[in-house]
Amino acid sequence: MDGHPATPGLISTRPPRWLAPVLAVAVGYYLAARLGFTFTLKPYPISTLWPPNALLVAVLLLARTRDWWWLLAAALPAHLSAELQSGVPAAMVLGWYASNCSEALIGAGLVRAFIPAPLRLHSLRNSAAFLLCVVLAAPLLSSFIDATIVRLIGFGDSPYWDLVSRRFFSNVLAELTVVPLVLTWAAAVGSGAKALKPARYVEAAALAIGLLGACLLVFEVPHSGRQTSPALFYIPLPFLLWAAVRFGPVGIATALPVMTLAAIWGTVHGLGPFVSEQPHETARDVQLFVIAVAVPLLLFAIALDERERLERDSRAQLTHLSRVATLGELSGGIAHELNQPLTAILSNAQAARSFLASKTADPELLAEILEDIITADQRAGHVIDRLRAMFKRGETHFEPLEVNVLVREVATLVHGDLTTRGVQLDLRLAERPLPVKGDRVQLEQVFLNLMMNGAEAMAACGSGDRVLTVGTLATAGKVHVNVVDHGAGFAVPPAKLFEAFYTTKPNGLGLGLSISRSIVDAHGGKLWASTRRGGGAAFLVTLPSLPKG
């Protein structure tokens, strides 16, 4: 320090960014350690479930590698204050800190070597890495380190192999229950968990009550002394399956710790089917039971989730592909649509230059010209904005929308195409706003498809008949968009039109209408097709309207 006062700009009144994670690690580690102590089956010093190490692994897996060191350091004060209360020699307390950190570093380090990003349990590949590195390798290797340290310090008189195996199973169980819990919840919160429907809350509550009831029934009854029926162990299983199938990885990762805590709590209090004369056997039985249930169920939930995600992805990919194909067909029209404002800008600017050169320019005229140039530029910009949005392959994003606005935007996009086809657009929009909830790009994709189909259907019509009518209308709780052409209509049953790969166009993919229908379905609406008596086809999109407020 050179004694100069610190630059005022460097002093921040806000707490530093590292403070929250450090406090979270310290408090979490301390509480986890206290919890671990309560699961100790006296007289053996090793807890049945020791969660602090697993918590550290989870934190490291979520953090950037360069932050690991101070996150581990943050656990030290928590470790000391938790362990020193138990009257263990200071050297042993520090030794345990070292072995706990080694477990976290081995587990997280190995995973990071395979998957160089914060770990997400959303694929079987990631889950395999998790099981091998975190659940198996980390407890195994660190238990040898731990037992070696205990022997070197000379603490207690347990045989070396007993130390290794007891600590191993205790930590396997902890890794298996704590890490998925933290990782899946972090992912759910991080992805901005959507507000669930009330029915899902009711279901979750019913599941929680059922699971707790089952656990009470199995694990919290006095031990009768006679051989327990093995069938009893299966009672929580339906609820765990329920959690895995209906609530995915988060569900099972939450349900498993609940059952684990119930089983261990009962056992520690002399209740349930696991109690035996030998405390270490009792502990082993509980641990093996939970491990045997947890591994397949976790994998099952993750596999199910991965498959759903892949299906969702390929559907989104197909939707995007079809949209890009449609925009490709539209490219000539879009060039026209951009050329118009460019023409207006150039001609206006050259006119202004001529007026100025000939000294016949009055300020009012020049202001009008500039105003038109601005309008033309904004028009081109708007087309490009919409195009960019439609070309992008984004996540589905539901938001409150106004159907009239969407129809007008699509009308701008197809304007050039309709013009080159000599089609007149007759917009008959409802006067009041028509609110719906939906994905803007996807709904625009539907309207774009219907309008382009309608325009193409009229290629053979006379110029007076080439009119595309697009109307919007609200009825009780519903919003309707009607796209009507004066073409030849269609000769097949309407259902055929919506089949994938059915097309009447020489270069068509046959995806437009089938994808339009699935988009409308996903919005809780319906897409209908009908032939009009006077010739031509009518497509009707009906969407649930968004209640006000």
Next chain:
Amino acid sequence: MTSAAPRVAIVDDDVLVLRALDRLLRAAGLAVETFSSADEFLQSRRPAAGCVVMDLSMPGRGGLELQRALAEAADSRPIVFISGQGTVPASVQAMKAGAVDFLTKPIDEPRLLDAVRAALEKDRVLREQDAARAAITSRLLTLTERERQVLAHVVVGKLNKQIAAALGTAEKTIKVHRARMMRKMQVDSLAELVQAWTVTQPLRD
């Protein structure tokens, strides 16, 4: 005939483009009128002289249809096409049907002014020819039946003797008819007569 300055009619469905082209041509000192659709243009009063600048693709009746409609209405105003995309078939069709030029948007000022001036010049020439044709036609109408017969023979190079034989009359009589016909047609030589007569004949390919 009125002596009003020639006017340039612009037909484009895009109001922004329409206004911009209007200003551009006004800045060049031209008299302009604007129409935002083919129908609006067809319903307007035809000026004494001028040309048409029109967009090829418009909703409803497009540029090519409008060109056809003008031809059917015997409106000979020369046409300059402007188009967002230079589609070859459309431009060929337009030029075959007598368009002066085919410009692609965005249009550069000199190109447009050149095309418009060429169109106005073509219009002027056409109108002059029309006027000349009209004058000769009115002179033709002053000829008697016999003078017209003589003219028909003279312009294909027949001699007075041959004409007299063909019409069954004396060579002297033919000479009188011929002199009177030449006077009424206001020509001094056979060459001038043939030229005037040719103007009134329908064009052949």
